[in-house]
Amino acid sequence: xxxxxxxxxxxxxxxxxxxxxxxxxxxxxxxxxxxxxxxxxxxxxxxxxxxxxxxxxxxxxxxxxxxxxxxxxxxxxxxxxxxxxxxxxxxxxxxxxxxxxxxxxxxxxxxxxxxxxxxxxxxxxxxxxxxxxxxxxxxxxxxxxxxxxxxxxxxxxxxxxxxxxxxxxxxxxxxxxxxxxxxxxxxxxxxxxxxxxxxxxxxxxxxxxxxxxxxxxxxxxxxxxxxxxxxxxxx
Amino acid sequence: xxxxxxxxxxxxxxxxxxxxxxxxxxxxxxxxxxxxxxxxxxxxxxxxxxxxxxxxxxxxxxxxxxxxxxxxxxxxxxxxxxxxxxxxxxxxxxxxxxxxxxxxxxxxxxxxxxxxxxxxxxxxxxxxxxxxxxxxxxxxxxxxxxxxxxxxxxxxxxxxxxxxxxxxxxxxxxxxxxxxxxxxxxxxxxxxxxxxxxxxxxxxxxxxxxxxxxxxxxxxxxxxxxxxxxxxxxxxxxxxxxxxxxxxxxxxxxxxxxxxxxxxxxxxxxxxxxxxxxxxxxxxxxxxxxxxxxx
Numbered sequence: 001x002x003x004x005x006x007x008x009x010x011x012x013x014x015x016x017x018x019x020x021x022x023x024x025x026x027x028x029x030x031x032x033x034x035x036x037x038x039x040x041x042x043x044x045x046x047x048x049x050x051x052x053x054x055x056x057x058x059x060x061x062x063x064x065x066x067x068x069x070x071x072x073x074x075x076x077x078x079x080x081x082x083x084x085x086x087x088x089x090x091x092x093x094x095x096x097x098x099x100x101x102x103x104x105x106x107x108x109x110x111x112x113x114x115x116x117x118x119x120x121x122x123x124x125x126x127x128x129x130x131x132x133x134x135x136x137x138x139x140x141x142x143x144x145x146x147x148x149x150x151x152x153x154x155x156x157x158x159x160x161x162x163x164x165x166x167x168x169x170x171x172x173x174x175x176x177x178x179x180x181x182x183x184x185x186x187x188x189x190x191x192x193x194x195x196x197x198x199x200x201x202x203x204x205x206x207x208x209x210x211x212x213x214x215x216x217x218x219x220x221x222x223x224x225x226x227x228x229x230x231x232x233x234x235x
Numbered sequence: 236x237x238x239x240x241x242x243x244x245x246x247x248x249x250x251x252x253x254x255x256x257x258x259x260x261x262x263x264x265x266x267x268x269x270x271x272x273x274x275x276x277x278x279x280x281x282x283x284x285x286x287x288x289x290x291x292x293x294x295x296x297x298x299x300x301x302x303x304x305x306x307x308x309x310x311x312x313x314x315x316x317x318x319x320x321x322x323x324x325x326x327x328x329x330x331x332x333x334x335x336x337x338x339x340x341x342x343x344x345x346x347x348x349x350x351x352x353x354x355x356x357x358x359x360x361x362x363x364x365x366x367x368x369x370x371x372x373x374x375x376x377x378x379x380x381x382x383x384x385x386x387x388x389x390x391x392x393x394x395x396x397x398x399x400x401x402x403x404x405x406x407x408x409x410x411x412x413x414x415x416x417x418x419x420x421x422x423x424x425x426x427x428x429x430x431x432x433x434x435x436x437x438x439x440x441x442x443x444x445x446x447x448x449x450x451x452x453x454x455x456x457x458x459x460x461x462x463x464x465x466x467x468x469x470x471x472x473x474x475x476x477x478x479x480x481x482x483x484x485x486x487x488x489x490x491x492x493x494x495x496x497x498x499x500x501x502x503x504x505x506x507x508x509x510x511x512x513x514x515x516x517x518x519x520x521x522x523x524x525x526x527x528x529x530x
Contacts, residue, residue, distance in 0.1 A: 073246075079240070079242035079243075080241065107325065113320070128313075132309075133308075134327050137527075138382050138384055139384060142384075144246075152309055152310060208383060
């Protein structure tokens with residue numbers, strides 16, 4: 001026998017209160033307003049799509065820089081076609097980690113293996129990553145992947161190793177059309193700040209409220225919206 | 236004018252059946268434990284077979300589920316880092332603590348119950364572990380729905396569906412194992428509330444949440460609609476045939492046929508009700524995990 005009698009009504013009252021409490025606790029963090037993280041520099045990339053002609057040199061430079069294995073990519077160029085013959089237009093959209101300021105992957109990582117450095121670059125700490133893959137799921141841009149040999153999450157880091165040596169990211173350095181511009185948003189005299197101030201720029205998936213730091217000039221959102229989730233037979 | 240993507244990169248699906256198994260066994264474990272605690276308080280007895288079975292299934296199923304998850308991880312040996320490098324904003328971090336706490340307290344409770352020791356402490360421990368179980372059930376429900384990047388997981392009712400499904404599967408597992416013993420079968424016959432009221436209500440609730448989920452997907456933003464079509468295209472048979480027909484409609488139909496409970500003159504085939512619920516619940520999670528990642 002169990003001592004004090006608990007009526008069915010009391011039981012459901014207690015259970016209901018506990019359930020409501022749990023729901024409130026879990027949803028509270030979603031309601032938190034976004035405040036921009038304060039960092040010494042805010043490195044960002046501007047991609048002028050009017051200049052990009054889809055040569056994919058950036059994708060190859062990135063592959064070479066980080067020895068990215070076959071089948072996975074840190075940066076690539078989405079290609080779309082618009083219209084019908086004879087008036088057909090091909091468009092190119094280079095994509096990479098957006099180094100969001102409201103960062104779902106960083107918030108979700110259970111091992112604090114994702115950090116924002118002093119340049120406001122979202123860094124993956126490979127030595128700390130447990131490879132759970134939650135960051136891969138939370139990235140709305142699908143820019144993360146599991147490194148096939150290291151078995152940890154991987155993504156673009158704006159070539160931090162090159163930045164430390166005073167160099168530009170490999171993709172920026174290699175771009176023939178000078179479509180990629182890289183710089184500090186905190187510095188009003190940087191080229192990237194000036195161009196963003198002068199031109200109407202857009203970001204990918206603004207409705208996700210991630211505050212990306214990869215900006216585009218001449219972005220047609222339908223290019224990204226039409227991005228198929230998965231090609232036929234690849235599941 | 237319509238744009239058509241002709242080149243893009245798709246990183247392959249990351250989470251596989253092991254994560255579905257983790258969610259299934261974890262949900263089943265907390266559901267069984269919550270059911271056991273409810274029966275214990277409702278009947279004011281803790282020597283019932285279903286109470287003992289439920290309290291053992293709880294920590295064992297949860298631990299097995301965690302093992303599946305660990306084997307799925309890229310670096311399973313670094314699992315300890317999730318404790319020392321705790322991230323306060325991470326749902327997974329909190330979920331890990333809750334699950335470990337649940338396993339610990341429910342295992343101690345089960346041990347005290349089976350060895351019939353320390354009755355007073357046992358009761359408090361049961362309540363404490365039960366609260367952990369409720370939180371874990373909510374964690375399982377909301378883990379996926381917090382991922383705003385995946386429309387299939389983010390559509391409102393899915394979290395409630397997962398919570399209700401945890402209760403369903405927990406009850407089904409307890410009833411199934413209880414029915415293997417003669418005393419257990421007598422208990423089921425004697426305690427008809429589960430089959431007459433609780434299980435039908437949870438099945439109907441799950442059908443309702445499933446319906447709301449699908450309606451939300453069909454009538455929602457284009458992301459939701461695309462996600463629904465992709466799920467139907469790749470996993471339609473599993474979803475409609477496995478999760479809904481086998482997992483929900485079949486057991487509910489059998490319950491109706493047998494008048495929502497066993498009678499002495501007409502014993503209810505418990506296996507026929509419980510096994511489809513368990514199979515359907517796993518299929519639901521499998522479809523949800525895999526289809527969610529391609530949307």
